[in-house]
Amino acid sequence: MTGTIDIKVEKIKKSRVSENDINNVAFGKCFSDHMFVAEYADGKWQKASIMPYGDVPMSYAMSALHYGQAIFEGMKAYKSDKGEVSIFRAPDNFKRLNKSAVRMAMPEIPEDLFMNGLIELIRLDSAWVPSSETGSLYIRPFLIATDEAIGVKISDTYKFVIITCPAGKYYSEPIKVLVETNYYRAVKGGVGFVKAAGNYGRSLYPTKLAQQKGYQQVIWTDSETQQYFEESGTMNVMFVIGDKLLTPGLSDTILDGVTRNSVLALARDWGMPVEERKVSIKEVFEAIENGTIKEVFGCGTAATIAQIIGIGHNGKEYALPPVSERKFSTRVDETLRNIRKGKMEDKHGWMMKVPL
């Protein structure tokens, strides 16, 4: 029961969890027993239900498919050694989803609908939360326009859905990135600061070109001057130069990452100087040349920290210090893992316990 809308629950007849090795499944392809679905029509949120995960009938004319009114979130639930389940920073993802909704002219989701749906879903599927050291349950809330109509306009109907999938031993190999100055992830006045589906579609072609040159990802630059780093792939990017942590400041082309925010909070807790500002290609390459660069990494919910060990630019490849020497990001990774697993004090109140 939410303040405004009842959640109707239809449980699966027999759980599929024992058919899957949830601590080892490939990421993103195995879905847990249930999903949460809420419907918006006639100017308000109306029906909400939890039902067995599965296919649903939808029209090929559905407006999300043609004109891209589609947004999403990504967050994770963790299981402690005692078997308690907690979700990391859910209120931040909730707020960001509504920020995305506003920019894409979609209806905002009431907080109780989001939180009650989320908590009830994770409670029901708590057996799907991996207990391995680096395991988690990945949670994908999304909002799509469902009008059956061809014609560009704001949709009148929407569905808000939450699906989840176990992420076993998530480990991200160190990556090499290519500086991208021909294609842009985001532009001034655009939608780069929100999690709109189209941002990801547009990134695939430049990423494919980079992969053909032997890089795993691109590192995006700003569309106006090509002088400043923005993000790497679908992660925020950070640099440790000397004793300082540098990361591009938030703007309408930078996604306000929850992991980014958490890394900055830990750095400040530890008394490390932090600068959120434009970071130029020039200063980074100078720091590589004069040996003051210590670490470069991407950060996001999927990997937490993705170490960047090489940067390609103008036909040259620049090597970065080995991962084994990266004290700061290694400490961040361990600290976040310990907080999430309930092994370290959660000073910032990041974990939300799910009543089981």
Ligand SMILES: *Cc1c(COP(=O)(O)O)cnc(C)c1O
């Ligand atoms: C989701 C995302 C991030 C990381 O955000 P988190 O909240 O840390 O997962 C960074 N950049 C882009 C473009 C993203 O889509």
